[in-house]
Structures are given as structure tokens and as C-alpha cells.
Amino acid sequence: MAHYAMVIDTKLCIGCCDCVVACKTENKVPEGLNRDWVVEATQGTYPNLKTEFRSERCNHCSHATCVYMCPTGASHHWNGTNIVLVDPNKCTGCKACIAACPYDARLIMHPGGYIDKCTFCHHRVEKGLDPACVSTCPTHCMHFGLLDDPSSNVSELLRTREHKVLAPETGNEPNVYYLI
Amino acid sequence: MGAGAVVSPLLLGGCSAHPLPGEGKVSRTPTYCDMCFWKCAAFVEQENGQAWKVTGNDTDLHSEGRLCTRGTGGLGSYEDRDRLKKPLLRVTGADGRQTFREVSWEEALDFVAKRLQSIAADYGPDRTALLNHGSGANHFKHLMRAYGSGSNAEPAFAQCRGPRDVGFELTFGEGLGSPERTDMEHSRCIVLIGSHIGENLHNGQVQTLAAAMRRDATLITVDPRFSVPAGKSKYWLPIEPGTDIALLLAWMHVLIDENLYDKDYIERYATGFDQLAEHVARYSPEWVYLETGIEPRLIRTTAREMAASAPATLVHPGRHTVWYGDDTQRSRAIAILNALLGSWGHKGGLYIKESVQLPKYPLPDYPKPKTTFRTAHGDRYPFANEGVSNALIEASIGPDAHYKGWLVYGTNLPMTIPGIRPQLKAAMDSLELVVVVDTMPMEITGYADVVLPECTYLERYDDLRNAGERHPSLALRMPAFEPRFDSKPGWWIAKQLGQRLGLDKYFPWEDYAEVIDWQLKQVGSSLEEMKKTGIKNFPRTRPRYFSPGQAVHFYTPSGKIELYSQQLADKGFDPMPEYTRPEQPPEGFYRLNYGRMPAHTFGKTTNNPLLFQLAPENTLWVNPLVANEKGLTNGEYVRLANPDGIVSNRIRVRVTERIRPDSVFMAHGFGHRSRRLHLTHEVGADDSELMTNVKVDPLMGGTGMRGNFVTIVKETV
Numbered sequence: 001m002a003h004y005a006m007v008i009d010t011k012l013c014i015g016c017c018d019c020v021v022a023c024k025t026e027n028k029v030p031e032g033l034n035r036d037w038v039v040e041a042t043q044g045t046y047p048n049l050k051t052e053f054r055s056e057r058c059n060h061c062s063h064a065t066c067v068y069m070c071p072t073g074a075s076h077h078w079n080g081t082n083i084v085l086v087d088p089n090k091c092t093g094c095k096a097c098i099a100a101c102p103y104d105a106r107l108i109m110h111p112g113g114y115i116d117k118c119t120f121c122h123h124r125v126e127k128g129l130d131p132a133c134v135s136t137c138p139t140h141c142m143h144f145g146l147l148d149d150p151s152s153n154v155s156e157l158l159r160t161r162e163h164k165v166l167a168p169e170t171g172n173e174p175n176v177y178y179l180i
Numbered sequence: 181m182g183a184g185a186v187v188s189p190l191l192l193g194g195c196s197a198h199p200l201p202g203e204g205k206v207s208r209t210p211t212y213c214d215m216c217f218w219k220c221a222a223f224v225e226q227e228n229g230q231a232w233k234v235t236g237n238d239t240d241l242h243s244e245g246r247l248c249t250r251g252t253g254g255l256g257s258y259e260d261r262d263r264l265k266k267p268l269l270r271v272t273g274a275d276g277r278q279t280f281r282e283v284s285w286e287e288a289l290d291f292v293a294k295r296l297q298s299i300a301a302d303y304g305p306d307r308t309a310l311l312n313h314g315s316g317a318n319h320f321k322h323l324m325r326a327y328g329s330g331s332n333a334e335p336a337f338a339q340c341r342g343p344r345d346v347g348f349e350l351t352f353g354e355g356l357g358s359p360e361r362t363d364m365e366h367s368r369c370i371v372l373i374g375s376h377i378g379e380n381l382h383n384g385q386v387q388t389l390a391a392a393m394r395r396d397a398t399l400i401t402v403d404p405r406f407s408v409p410a411g412k413s414k415y416w417l418p419i420e421p422g423t424d425i426a427l428l429l430a431w432m433h434v435l436i437d438e439n440l441y442d443k444d445y446i447e448r449y450a451t452g453f454d455q456l457a458e459h460v461a462r463y464s465p466e467w468v469y470l471e472t473g474i475e476p477r478l479i480r481t482t483a484r485e486m487a488a489s490a491p492a493t494l495v496h497p498g499r500h501t502v503w504y505g506d507d508t509q510r511s512r513a514i515a516i517l518n519a520l521l522g523s524w525g526h527k528g529g530l531y532i533k534e535s536v537q538l539p540k541y542p543l544p545d546y547p548k549p550k551t552t553f554r555t556a557h558g559d560r561y562p563f564a565n566e567g568v569s570n571a572l573i574e575a576s577i578g579p580d581a582h583y584k585g586w587l588v589y590g591t592n593l594p595m596t597i598p599g600i601r602p603q604l605k606a607a608m609d610s611l612e613l614v615v616v617v618d619t620m621p622m623e624i625t626g627y628a629d630v631v632l633p634e635c636t637y638l639e640r641y642d643d644l645r646n647a648g649e650r651h652p653s654l655a656l657r658m659p660a661f662e663p664r665f666d667s668k669p670g671w672w673i674a675k676q677l678g679q680r681l682g683l684d685k686y687f688p689w690e691d692y693a694e695v696i697d698w699q700l701k702q703v704g705s706s707l708e709e710m711k712k713t714g715i716k717n718f719p720r721t722r723p724r725y726f727s728p729g730q731a732v733h734f735y736t737p738s739g740k741i742e743l744y745s746q747q748l749a750d751k752g753f754d755p756m757p758e759y760t761r762p763e764q765p766p767e768g769f770y771r772l773n774y775g776r777m778p779a780h781t782f783g784k785t786t787n788n789p790l791l792f793q794l795a796p797e798n799t800l801w802v803n804p805l806v807a808n809e810k811g812l813t814n815g816e817y818v819r820l821a822n823p824d825g826i827v828s829n830r831i832r833v834r835v836t837e838r839i840r841p842d843s844v845f846m847a848h849g850f851g852h853r854s855r856r857l858h859l860t861h862e863v864g865a866d867d868s869e870l871m872t873n874v875k876v877d878p879l880m881g882g883t884g885m886r887g888n889f890v891t892i893v894k895e896t897v
Binding site: 012015017020021024025026027031034042044045050051089112123124135136137138139 | 198200201202203232233234235236246247248249252253255378379381383386387390391393394406408411412416418778779789790791793794795803836837838839840841
């Protein structure tokens, strides 16, 4: 299967939230809701400090608890890939997926009456484009590609750079990686 | 699309997710962005006739095809329900109460033209001034010069980058301009002094700094606050506020003392080295440590890092440089340090700019104005080569004031110039005419006799973008949408006023597109071509850097880089930068530190409905020690009071280690008082109204803003 990953370089990220606005406009995300967001984490005491910025979103987990927990089959892996989508026509808004998601990456509630979330911009991926957030980032800190292609940019970065994922202990096998 | 009838799924939501984005009929229109002054080329995309998104133009080398947060949020400025919709005229009711009445364009324009004519008859047209900001201002600069005014001032000079450009002009004979001529993508070492690139989202600056970081350039950041770039730096120097000149002199001291400066470059291009060496001899790292708090070892190490990468070392000139009133001298120190490193004219330092040789549309010469902005300066500010906005405002107060009328374009003066509100009020009472042209009901509109609603950049033609930079290029701004409400493009407003003033010969076009098409045809393109591409890149005609050993004439009186400035000495100023200790906060007061946030451009975008969602209000950064002592908790509202009794609007506390215990920090641009800005009205606090301790730079009139102190006042629940 096609195994998509996003790799985000926290050394370059400045926390500008361009990714958030690009997602909102590209995907026509309703007012007051976001599919992605930026976390700032500062450690230490002045003047011995360290700040990390992370652009976060759905991790499009290979073992997605949200997909397993969805009672209607609305949450699903798209076309045999690891991209997790919600079918608005099947979603009843029961929120089981929200309880199941370790990343709190789902939106309550799209005005259309369903749970909304990041799609990795699969409508762009189909056309060979990067997700909107990746394509707009002014620091080029975000990368997108196929992990099952060893020559891809994301494979190369994960081979050569120290990295982490969020909440690896869940066993969800998340696919958003952070270079540290 | 009918004006005023636009309903966007962007803001209202709805069941828009079922068809995937972009499945409908998509069209795109080129523009260059006006969300800030960086002017990145973009495409405005519509789907099924509805506004969809704004994205970067891939062929634009100026922005590398990527927009920043604000550029991406540009549609919000078009969608904003609070936009100015109709011309407004100030009227006084029977009870003496002044209000605005919505009037027709005909009535508003006739009123303005009649007043301008009476000012011209009674005093002369030169007794008017244009205060402006932004790319759309060109239409009004043209109008005012055709009318006979020689006074124009942009707060971008005396409230922002003036000291920097003057400091570099005094040293190298040229300023930095916009975009800055920094060659960061090739730098091996970058020094940022109080410049928080990444928090200010000047697109090309952010992108080239990020490019340098990807190539492992050494980053040195000098900032009392743990800014975003401080967190990315190999060396962060948490300096005592206001002691930057001491550090700069110490770095020069080390470069000269350890023979690390570029001797060949200095011998070939510079004058005054011996005086400089003698001058900096006393600024040893040990002495400077006592002022700056930066350890001597660290001062030496960082100086050696700079020298090791020279000339591909950039000591960044910054942009907002009005800090302590000795700012031109601090910028001189930065310029001199760059000279010692040989970075001016060299790869990785400061490159040679080039723009497109674009002919001007043929028009008659302007009349020669009887007076210019220099009249307002008097014998002050001898090195101000542009109008000083605060001086022009002062020269508009009282019955004998020089200025009798203003045209204000795209600049919200009450929040732009520190502590200016009392003078603005007095000027408004004295002036016979104040016209404000804007897209939004900013505070400045409340001071106007007439408000003229301009449409946004997404609904109009403006001049071609043609800035001096790395790669010469032209970019087109054209309307993506019909103007909403009863707003009009700036070029149309200027032409209408011009016609009423009998200046038809300066406005021979029916539509400004004719001017753009004529210009494009002179350089082998056309409006038709540019409507498709948005961008036309041109090859450079001269090198970007000096060649080895090249003879260079600098535009200074000596023709050389002036380390020692005779020009300054002749006018009674220090010929080389001197350090003076900054004023310390009184007991119980904190330094008011301020800056930018990436989601907003000053106060211009805080009401933008897309960007408002990202960053609805500013916060007051306080150190945990201060929070503990004052009993402040994260998220609670406080107010700030300054020693002159000015109390701010309320602002939420953000407890963070990223700020020193003797300082507080907030982003500029919040705390709007205009009730017509429904989203941002009274949200957050405004730093500029707290700045009543302004240190004016005697060289060029810049208003130093960093010497202000505040106490924290807890809100009673």
C-alpha cells in the first residue's frame, strides 16, 4: 500500500501558522475550526532556554484507533493507504473517534453535522501536489511523500536526521514525524 | 459577482466538504500582495465564481512562490464585513454633535476639491501634506505633486526603518531599501540584533534566513528576549536592554585588536580606519561586559565566528530601528562592523540591487512646489532625506501652522506614531481639511472631515511592482473581483480629484490598465501577457557582487566607505558611534518591550476575519518571577499604566521564561479603539499609546520607542 508521511523540521519551524491558514482556505474549513495547529513548547529557565515549534494535525496512523472504533464505517483508510478520512454521508456525529484519537485531531463539529479532520489534502495528493500546508510553508520546514519509496524526500530525511513521533506508546504508528 | 452580495463558504461554513475542493470550475487572477509591504506575487483563485484562496506565484523569485500567513489570509481583507462602504462626510448637528453622514462619491469629491482649491487660493497648494503608507499611495503622491504639494511623509521612515537607511547611507552612500539587500541565503554567519525575523514575517527575509539555516550557517542573535530566532541560534546573547552600541563597539575592538578584519577591503574601499581603531580601543570586551552583561569570552568567540565566515557574514541591519533615539548611530555601528568584515558587495553579505528599467508613462512635469517637507523640519534633522511624519504633524498645529490640509492614505497614524494622539487632535482642530483614504474604519478615519472608501488590493489595479533586488522583475496587481459596496480603486479616486482640480493633463487615462499596458509594452511585454503570468523576470545587466579587486565608487562625499564621518562631524554630531547608557526603569516599573507577531501586520490586519481566528488578541509576556511576586496567573486580564498616567486597555497575561524579569513584552497592533472594527475593537492592548517617553533621533527625526516603562495593574474582579 502507499504509505504517506509528513516530516516536519522543528529546527526550522517558526510557528507562523501559515499552514493553518493555508489549510483553512484550501479546504474551506468553517469559521472557528482548524484541522491543524501549532504548538510552542518552551523548556528551561531564563536565559537557559529551548523552544520547539510543532505544526500538528491528524497523524494518519497505520493502526488508527479511530477507524477501528467507528461504528458506522465513516472513518476509513482511503484507497488502501494510511490516509484516514471521514465519509460525511456515513458519519452520525457519535464522537467515538474523538474518544479514540490520542492526538485530539478531530473537529467537533462541522456545521454539516459530521466530524471533520485533516485529509492530508488527498484531493491534491491525487494530482501529485503536496498538501496545502506543506506547499505554503515559508521556511520549507514541512515535507510530504511516500515512506515505501526509499528515494523519497521523507525517507531520506528520516534516514539522516534525528526524529520523533508524538505518543508512540499508543501503538497507533503515527505518520507525522518531527525532526529534532 | 454582484457587489455586496458575496456570500463566502470560507466564513459561513455550510456543507461544502462533499465536493472536494477544486472539483468545480476554477479560475485564477494574478496579483501582488498588499497584506504587508513585501509585495509577494500571488494568484487569487475562485471556484464556481466564489472566492477560494490566495496562493504564491511559482515564477516569483522575490517570494519563491510562497506566501506568508498574512498573504495566505488575504481573502479576509476582501470578506471583512466592517470595510468602509460609502464615502463619509463629517457633519455637525443642531446640538453641536459631530457625526458622519454617508454621501455620494460626487458630493464627497466635490467637497474635497473645493477645500483644496480654497487652500491653494488662500495659502498655496504647498501648504498641504500627504501622509501615507503602501503601494497604493503612488496614485496620491502623483495627485498631490500635480496639485503643487511638496510635502510627503511615511511613518515607514521616522517610525521604522529611517535610522537604518540613514546610518548606512552615511557609511556606504546607499541605504538598504525594501526589500533589504541582504544576501542571507548565501551567508555562512548571520548576526541579528534585536531583529526577530520569523516573528516579523517579511517573507523574503524569513525564507532566506531559513535557507541559511538549512545550510547550517552560524546564527548569532542579540536580544534581551528569547525571540524565535534566538531559539534557533548557536549563540544567543541575552543583552541588557539598550546597550547594543557597546556590544557593537566591542566586536569592532576584537576584530581590530586580533587583526581579524578584512585589511585588503578596508584599505581599498574605506576611509577613517585609524580614527576608528583609536575610537574602539577603549571598548574592550571586559569593559563592555559591565554594560551589556555579555561575558567577554562570548564577545570574543562571536567576533571570531563572524571573522571566520567573512565576507559571507551578515550583521543584519534590521528594519524597525527606532529604539532609543541614538538609532542612526547604532545603525552606523552595524554598517561599520559590516565594512570591517568586507560584507558589503560580497556574496553572503549585502548584494548590489537591480530593478527593471521601466519607462514612466509620459506626462507633463509637476509644478515646482514653493515649500517642501523640509520646511516642517526647520533646522532639525539634517540627515532626514524623507519627510518626518511627526514633524509634519507638529507643523499642522495652531492658527499659524504651515500645513492647512492633509490627505492621509493607508496609514493609521494614532497607532503608528508613539504617543501622538494629543498632537493629532490638535492638528485636526487646526487643519482646514483632513481627507482619509482607507479600506477599513481605522482610528484615523475618526479624525477626518471626509473618508473615502478604497477597495482592497484584490479589487484594483495599482502600479507594477518593480523593486531593486536580486532578480529584476515586474509583477502585476489587477482586480480579481469587482469592488464590493461603494468602494473605488485609488487610481480612480485620484483621477476624479485631479479632474475637479483642473489637472486633467496629469490623468489622461480612462482606466489605469492603460498606463500599465503602455509601460509593459516598452519592455517587451503587455498587459495581456501579464494577466496570464502575473510575473515577468528580467536578466541582470550587472553583477550582483563586487569582483575581486574591483574599483568601486561609493556615493559618499569621499567616494569611500566612511568609517569616520566628516559629514556628521561638520554638523556637530559624533563622527563615530558613541555608547550612552540607557535610562533605567523607575522603581516598580518594567521596560515595555514590543514587537510583531507573524499572523498580523501592525494593526492593519487584526480585524481580518481569517487572521483574527489565528491570533485574536495580544498577550502580555511576564517572567514567572514577576507573576509570582504580583500574583498573576496565565490568561488573566491586567492593564498597564505608564508614568504619565496613561492606562492601557486590558490584556491577558502570558507567563513565560522567554522574557526577562525587568521587562514585559507585547505584540504591536492591538487595542483598537474604533467601534466600527467589530472583531478587534477593545481587544488586547495598544503599546503605542503607552509610549509617551519618546526619544527623537536628532540626526533624522526618528521616534525612539524603547525607553518606555509601565506598571502592571491588576483588574478588580
